[in-house]
Amino acid sequence: MPGTSGNGAVTRSTLRQQIADALRDEVLAGRLQPGQEFTVKEIADQYGVSATPVREALVDLSAQGLLEALQHRGFRVREYSFADFRGLVEARSLVIDGMFHALDRGRGGPPHVQDPDDPYTAAALAGVRRRGEEAQRAACAGDLTVLIGYDLRFWRELSSLFGNPYLVDFLHRLRVQSWVCAVQHLRRVTDLRGLLWAGHTELIDALSRRDTDAARCIIAGHNTHALALIERLATG
Known part of the structure; x- marks a missing residue:
């Protein structure tokens, strides 16, 4: 039904933002160190959620310059000089x-x-x-x-x-x-x-x-x- 689909999209979007905010805070707190690598599955398991909103959150953080996408290997916290x-x-x-x-x-x-x-x-x-x-x-x-x-x-x-x-x-x-x-x-x-x-x-x-x-x-x-x-x- 259209209403169910819309609610699901809103929920996923909200979860995506929550995960992105949480990971950004982990980087700012120094718990995720520059150069540290991880996969979508590792983050999904850590937060107990599905892979889709995690992947979207990690892509968002990559676009913001906080992470780097590694081909076939996941993501890495960006190191700034x-x-x-x-x-x-x-x-x-x-x-x-x-x-x-x-x-x-x-x-x-x-x-x-x-x-x-x-x-x-x-x-x-x-x-x-x-x-x-x-x-x-x-x-x-x-x-x-x-x-x-x-x-x-x-x-x-x-x-x-x-x-x-x-x-x-x-x-x-x-x-x-x-x-x-x-x-x-x-x-x-x-x-x-x-x-x-x-x-x-x-x-x-x-x-x-x-x-x-x-x-x-x-x-x-x-x-x-x-x-x-x-x-x-x-x-x-």
Whole structure:
């Protein structure tokens, strides 16, 4: 029956996304190491599901750059070099700078983004700031897992204010890839307190004032810090 078929498709699609999210979290947590190989059957057995949604989830993660498909052998967690990380930082910076240019031109997406005093904008920025506060606390505490979660939510919610879903998805993908590259080095550090960037609230305060010059300086400092830290860990 059509209704049954539709429900089945929705269920499979939801399961596919759940598996993709779970595997992405495994990579970000360092439980799936760069270069580690596995098959569709191994993942299906691990989660107790059929092979089809697992295969679809792994293909999705391959398209996002987190995995590599191995012909007739399954999949492998992608290994990123420092050059890859530098390229990802540059790419995400260009996207973020485009967001700031939109603010400079006074057309940052939906009308409410143009007026920081608008109640909707104020409420949305307050929500993003709360994510930033949590990310900042996690960074200061050296809690990498919590930091990654809140950092990704922070940037997704901030970019969504510009009303362009393609921008939101692209920036999110770049930031996930950046974290995948960084965690292979950061997870080896015993104590990360004082080493992780914690400028989320400072950035939101600058954007709330529509001070894009200050925001650009904050992002430049963020990039310089990240590149120096990962280069030091990668070569050390």
